[in-house]
Amino acid sequence: MNGSDAMLEVSVWRGTTSGGAYQDFEVPAYENQTILDVVSWIQHYADASLTYRFACRVGMCGSCAMMVNDQPRWTCRTHVKKVLKGRKLKVAPLRNLPVIKDLAADMDPFFDKWVAAGGAHQPSASRTEPIPPVDPQDPIRVEASAGIECINCSICYAACDTVAGNSDYLGPAALQRAWTLLNDAKHDAKDKILDAVSGSGGCHNCHSMGSCTAFCPNDLDPMSAIAGLKRATTRRFLRGGR
Amino acid sequence: MLDLRLYMLQRITALVMAPLVLGHIAVMIYAVQGGLTAEEILGRTQGSVFWFLFYGSFVVAVSIHAAIGLRVILHETFGLTGLALRGVTWGIAALLLAMGGQAVIAVTWSGAA
Amino acid sequence: MRPARAHPLWLAFVLHRVSGIALALFLPLHFWVLSLALTRPETLNQFLSFAEQPVVKLAEFGLVFLLAVHAFGGLRLMALEWLPWSVPQKTLAAGAVGVAVLISGTFFLQVV
Numbered sequence: 001m002n003g004s005d006a007m008l009e010v011s012v013w014r015g016t017t018s019g020g021a022y023q024d025f026e027v028p029a030y031e032n033q034t035i036l037d038v039v040s041w042i043q044h045y046a047d048a049s050l051t052y053r054f055a056c057r058v059g060m061c062g063s064c065a066m067m068v069n070d071q072p073r074w075t076c077r078t079h080v081k082k083v084l085k086g087r088k089l090k091v092a093p094l095r096n097l098p099v100i101k102d103l104a105a106d107m108d109p110f111f112d113k114w115v116a117a118g119g120a121h122q123p124s125a126s127r128t129e130p131i132p133p134v135d136p137q138d139p140i141r142v143e144a145s146a147g148i149e150c151i152n153c154s155i156c157y158a159a160c161d162t163v164a165g166n167s168d169y170l171g172p173a174a175l176q177r178a179w180t181l182l183n184d185a186k187h188d189a190k191d192k193i194l195d196a197v198s199g200s201g202g203c204h205n206c207h208s209m210g211s212c213t214a215f216c217p218n219d220l221d222p223m224s225a226i227a228g229l230k231r232a233t234t235r236r237f238l239r240g241g242r
Numbered sequence: 243m244l245d246l247r248l249y250m251l252q253r254i255t256a257l258v259m260a261p262l263v264l265g266h267i268a269v270m271i272y273a274v275q276g277g278l279t280a281e282e283i284l285g286r287t288q289g290s291v292f293w294f295l296f297y298g299s300f301v302v303a304v305s306i307h308a309a310i311g312l313r314v315i316l317h318e319t320f321g322l323t324g325l326a327l328r329g330v331t332w333g334i335a336a337l338l339l340a341m342g343g344q345a346v347i348a349v350t351w352s353g354a355a
Numbered sequence: 356m357r358p359a360r361a362h363p364l365w366l367a368f369v370l371h372r373v374s375g376i377a378l379a380l381f382l383p384l385h386f387w388v389l390s391l392a393l394t395r396p397e398t399l400n401q402f403l404s405f406a407e408q409p410v411v412k413l414a415e416f417g418l419v420f421l422l423a424v425h426a427f428g429g430l431r432l433m434a435l436e437w438l439p440w441s442v443p444q445k446t447l448a449a450g451a452v453g454v455a456v457l458i459s460g461t462f463f464l465q466v467v
């Protein structure tokens with residue numbers, strides 16, 4: 001794989017949720033090449049109508065996730081060499097989400113659930129009050145800190161089989177966000193979070209299969225965060241708090 | 243499809259069954275030695291309050307546990323929802339409870355009592 | 356689309372689900388046979404002698420194995436959910452299957 005004499009055989013999904021097909025492209029292979037480079041090459045040199053999404057190209061924004069050879073990946077930081085099967089690549093929009101067009105998944109359900117799980121910040125103090133101190137070593141803060149590096153790429157959501165089977169399920173990222181806020185000293189309305197994650201789409205649907213944790217590109221652990229929510233809701237249940 | 247209430251039911255019945263399952267396995271290992279006959283089984287269990295309570299609580303717990311477990315699978319794999327899902331869940335629980343209850347009564351109640 | 360699922364926790368999940376379904380399907384049969392004790396004791400004895408055949412013995416081994424797998428898998432799940440540990444859960448998953456094999460193995464040795 002050096003220079004452009006070697007070619008990759010790339011199948012790319014073209015279409016929307018209501019229908020479409022894979023289209024094959026021949027893309028020159030390079031020594032250093034990410035999946036996003038491959039997709040961009042197709043759009044620049046083969047078919048300008050190919051739709052896909054990216055912004056930062058350095059794993060910060062969470063907008064470039066796609067299914068690569070049937071696995072959810074952040075394409076800007078996934079090297080072709082790491083996932084190539086022979087010379088073949090298959091690129092598709094993220095699983096478990098509607099498709100707007102081609103490789104661009106509709107992220108609305110993902111973010112709607114993020115809010116439904118109680119993920120919007122509710123400050124516990126106003127700006128006129130002193131800022132509550134946050135001790136980074138505090139065990140509760142450590143729990144919160146474990147989840148704050150989430151870039152909302154929806155890779156965990158695409159990897160989760162429970163989401164695939166139960167469209168109401170809030171999913172790993174939203175629940176991890178809820179767990180983070182539950183442990184955040186500056187967040188109010190903790191009971192509201194526990195209510196939000198106890199409904200029929202809540203944390204109790206999670207089967208602890210760990211695909212979310214296995215695929216998160218930032219090495220976060222939504223599965224354990226969800227276990228934390230199960231613990232917190234169980235404790236409240238046993239105390240008679242519903 | 244599992245809210246907190248069903249989740250707690252599922253876990254509580256699981257905890258109830260944990261020692262019962264171990265006991266049941268132990269009894270099986272003991273009982274199958276030298277073959278099984280109806281007389282041998284019934285001689286051990288019939289008229290015994292202990293075995294009635296042991297297997298009685300087992301049947302109640304397993305009926306609830308299996309109904310909730312199958313409910314999840316029926317929803318996730320077969321897309322059953324709403325009234326149909328509720329109906330089938332209750333149906334499974336009722337069927338297991340009825341059949342299990344009959345079995346417990348047959349094995350522990352009549353005869354020697 | 357099927358993301359790679361061959362990681363230990365996913366396999367533990369599948370094992371738990373499959374063993375659960377199998378046990379749930381077996382239960383009505385089990386209950387029915389036992390009810391025969393009340394209604395038709397001879398039939399129960401016929402059934403029990405039928406159960407002496409090696410094939411049936413093997414099926415019994417399978418059932419005890421499923422029961423043990425499901426029980427220990429369930430204990431693993433509750434430990435994972437309610438006790439705040441994270442990485443050792445994989446070890447637990449493996450341990451659960453190990454113990455299950457051990458117990459059912461004992462059973463198997465006893466009956467053969």
Ligand code: SF4
Nearest residue numbers: 160206207209210212
């Ligand atoms: S652990 Fe829970 S959230 Fe994560 S993939 Fe499995 S079911 Fe989904």
Ligand code: SF4
Nearest residue numbers: 150151153154156216
């Ligand atoms: S938890 Fe990980 S995989 Fe899920 S959205 Fe956040 S960064 Fe992406």
Ligand code: FES
Nearest residue numbers: 057059062064076
């Ligand atoms: S483009 Fe921003 S994370 Fe990939």
